[in-house]
Amino acid sequence: MSARLRVAIASYGPNQFALISTTLAAFGHEPTVYLMSRSMRPNTPPEPDVFDGIAATISAIPAGIGLLLPSGPADLYPMMSGFAVDLLVVFGFNWRIPDDVIFAPRHGTLNIHPSLLPRYRGPSPIPWAIRNGDKELGVTIHRMTETMDGGPILTQASVGDLPEVVSHADTWRMMQSGLPALLGDAISRALEGDEGIPQSEEAVSDAPFPPAEWNEISWNQSRWDAHNQIRVFRFLHGSAGPVVELDGRRIQILRTSLSERRGPVVQCADGPLWISDHAPA
Structure with a gap:
């Protein structure tokens, strides 16, 4: 049995937090605090869909887990530091996370990215996979570094075949099915001191917002x-x-x-x- 970790989760909605939280608990770790951006862009009022996501997350958050709603990236380090977490897991957080936050936990920060990196670095990997006619949805869990989606890879795999007509419900079902085992493997590797496999810069493709x-x-x-x-x-x-x-x-x-x-x-x-x-x- 690996050491029990205190883990912070940075994400964007109740379903995402719940999936990561229940996975962590299943592997014997303690979800300690949720981090959720207050808006899509730092230091701006919340958009209606972000506000709805915050309200739904508050309604669903389990007892004993804190919720931080920073107004901008500069708030993250002082807000999170009081929780003394061992690991930060990021899954679709809206802002770029500052270096002082990435490297603060003693086991670092892991990012969950829905592509087979280094393919599709950026905020919109799934739309680009569909636009290019990819047959499958991949997921990578990597150590977060200063380079967006560019850190060393701990684990990655396909989590399902993309159907001819693809919906958000389809891709979410694939994530629900395939992510828990990948996250458990990545955390075990991190605890063993595995630094991950560097990504090939020659193989990088970008996935910016849909044009x-x-x-x-x-x-x-x-x-x-x-x-x-x-x-x-x-x-x-x-x-x-x-x-x-x-x-x-x-x-x-x-x-x-x-x-x-x-x-x-x-x-x-x-x-x-x-x-x-x-x-x-």
Whole structure:
């Protein structure tokens, strides 16, 4: 049995905190305090969805666990220092975490990133995986350093296959299924003094926030690219699809196929793409 750690968790919503917290407890560790940003950008009023997330987290937080709501990154170190944690686990925190916080716990800070790093460093790895037509969702747990998503890797694996129509519920189910074992392994390695495997800088790809041009469909690209652009649009916008004009009508494209189907067809740069599901705009 490994040493019992006092662990701080930095994340963004009740489901995320609960998954990490219950996993830590299952491996014999003590979730001590939650850190949650008060807004998407430091030192600004909370956005409505952030405010809703804070309220839901307060309602769900277990007894005995503290909750810190810093207004900006400079607040993190003085607020967290009183809890004397052994480890910080980060899962989707909204701000860049200062170095004094990263290196304060005696076992350091672990970051959970939903990609197979060094592929897709940045804030939007899952949308980029869908946009590029990746077949699976990967998760990496690495030591956090000064380089965003660039620290040495402790463990990583695929947690599931990405379906043709991908929803946030799909990717969350994959995380729920695959993350606990990975986190338990990463913490065990950290306790053993494993520094992790350095990432290959030559293999890095970036995953910035989705660009505005993803909202505009062009048939001048390849069939594969157009097909995946429509898939990621639906992932980002729920059940909606991009609006195009076809045969004098404006329609929402909900799903396309690379193989022949009944229904409208458009010509892309390298051949036909079939519109297998659509709705009036």
